[in-house]
Amino acid sequence: MKATDIIGKKVLVIGSGLSGVGSVRLLHQVGAVPILLEENTKVTEEDIRKKLHEEDRDTTQIIIGNIEDSVLDELSLTVPSPAVPLDAPTVMRIKEKNIPIWSEIELAYNFSKGKLVAITGTNGKTTTTTLVGDIMKAHFADTYVVGNIGVSYAENALKMTDDSVTTGEISSFQLEAVDNFHANVSAILNITPDHLNRHHTMECYASMKENVTNRQTKDDTCVLNYDNEYTRDFGNRCPAKVIFFSTKERLSDGFFLDGNEIFMSTAGNATRIMDIHDMNLVGLCNVENVMAAIAISLSMGVPLATILNVVRNFKAVEHRIEFVATKKGVDYYNDSKGTNPDAAIQGIRAMNRPTILIGGGYDKGSEYDEWIENFGGKVKLLVLIGQTKEKIAECAKKHGFTDYCFKDSFEEALKFCTESANEGDAVLLSPACASWDMFPNYETRGKKFKEYVNAL
Structure with a gap:
């Protein structure tokens, strides 16, 4: 399905949170006809309209609770918010009618421009995304930080130009329904058991994380954690060029920690990058986040001196140690x-x-x-x-x-x-x-x- 196929057509957005509100805004801007479904019957239509952008408040059809089949039959696309599982009853009804389903990041990507960095993983996403976003801002003139970090990708998509650089924190929920989504540089920081009430098995959860490499080729880059069994194994079948980082192994290619120093190695030739005591962040997990951020930023063409200057001045993200x-x-x-x-x-x-x-x-x-x-x-x-x-x-x-x-x-x-x-x-x-x-x-x-x- 092409992005232009939804112009003038009815699109169902499920959920009235940040992603849903952002999706409604984008759909109106591109000439689609959004219908907003909120299945939580404790909220009122007035509550929902207050959350919408002023331009969308009077022109958006809102349905609370159950949605009739007659409405579903008129749809060209559905955009469920990340909190809505793809095996939820309403989504299953939509699947039975063969109505296409796009996640918010898929919708946003189809209307965005410029280069994209997409960062996922069980842990460390927010710190790494925020750090990479700061590094991008220090080098590029037009940058965005979006996604699971609390900023709707869809709401910002049409502001982006060919010169824009977007850094996205991408969750497994957001990666459940992607097709054209294509990052220039992706990263999977780690995969450990989480959200099994949603994904049911580790195999399913890991496969959702791996979707961050959707559409990537060897012309693109994926940064992976060598110390994590899932991501190390994925490196063998990753469609993109792989850059590993490790706090445990001295890698012949990639980034590694030796004592208190981070090194970058190419074909066995290691170059010292920095002393971890020069960072404001604490904990080995943040050493991993920093190595991933350095690898991502170098892959985006940012000079090492700029990267290290930002890293040394970066403070911990709120709520993370x-x-x-x-x-x-x-x-x-x-x-x-x-x-x-x-x-x-x-x-x-x-x-x-x-x-x-x-x-x-x-x-x-x-x-x-x-x-x-x-x-x-x-x-x-x-x-x-x-x-x-x-x-x-x-x-x-x-x-x-x-x-x-x-x-x-x-x-x-x-x-x-x-x-x-x-x-x-x-x-x-x-x-x-x-x-x-x-x-x-x-x-x-x-x-x-x-x-x-x-x-x-």
């Missing part, structure tokens, strides 16, 4: 973005002192064994909250860790942590779970943590 404050000799860290066990492992590894850890939340079907195995004498107390607290406690007991307690609310957990912490300790919010059982998103959870700490 973010230092909040020291209160009465206790350091507080906000790692609310640690929404799965592998991400939360990185949070623990970044700690260098006895740590009181806040864990638990919405159950995405994760297992917590490896997370608990990484406590390694650092975690002196585990404070559990949310839907998964008993599941995590059982796993902890299985591994011989019994220094945990349950709290019924986030506020109760925070109060208990501050009362239990001694001078020289750290309090770390790194839940290994999503926030949706207690908060609308991880950002709200992290902000609540920071507000509490700063008010101490």
Whole structure:
């Protein structure tokens, strides 16, 4: 299906969040006729119209709840928001009618211009995307940072020109329905178990991540993590030119960490790039993010001196192993973005002192064994909250860790942590779970943590 095929035609957008609102805006601009479906019956039409751009409020048909077959029969395309699974009942009805389905990033790509960097992975996406976006801004005149980072790709697509450089944080949800989507440089930072309640199997989840290389050829580049089993294996069948990075292996080609220094190697000839102590970021996970960002940026033609200048001045992304404050000799860290066990492992590894850890939340079907195995004498107390607290406690007991307690609310957990912490300790919010059982998103959870700490 070509982008021009939707001009003058009815297109269903499912979901009234950021992606849905951005998709409606783009569809109106290109001459399509968007219909916005919001299946959450708790919201009103007035609520939805307020979220739309002013130009779209009076001209967009809005349906709340169920959609009739007679409406579906008039559609030329469907654009489900990332939160809408492709096996949801409404989407299955659409599939049965052979109506094409594009994700928001597919819709946006079809109307965008310029060069595209697409970054995915289970963990590290936001930090790496933000860093690469800053590097692109330092070298190119016309840049955009879009995607899962909180900026609608669709809303910005028509602003882009042939000279634009766009950096996108791309989630597995966004990669479920792509066709023409084609990045000049892509990256898969890692693949570890996550969102299995949505994708059901690791094989399906990994294949969605691999879709970031959709349409790539050997003229394009894909940056991959050599230390991750899934991404290392994918390097053997990746359609693009592969650049690996590693914190464990001295690579003959690619980027690697040796002691405290990052090296770039070509055909066995290694060149020192930088000392990791020159970075503001902490933790081995951020060394990986920096190596990936350097590889991506060099592939986009940015001079190394420009890249390193940005890296050295880059501060941690909010909610990702973010230092909040020291209160009465206790350091507080906000790692609310640690929404799965592998991400939360990185949070623990970044700690260098006895740590009181806040864990638990919405159950995405994760297992917590490896997370608990990484406590390694650092975690002196585990404070559990949310839907998964008993599941995590059982796993902890299985591994011989019994220094945990349950709290019924986030506020109760925070109060208990501050009362239990001694001078020289750290309090770390790194839940290994999503926030949706207690908060609308991880950002709200992290902000609540920071507000509490700063008010101490």
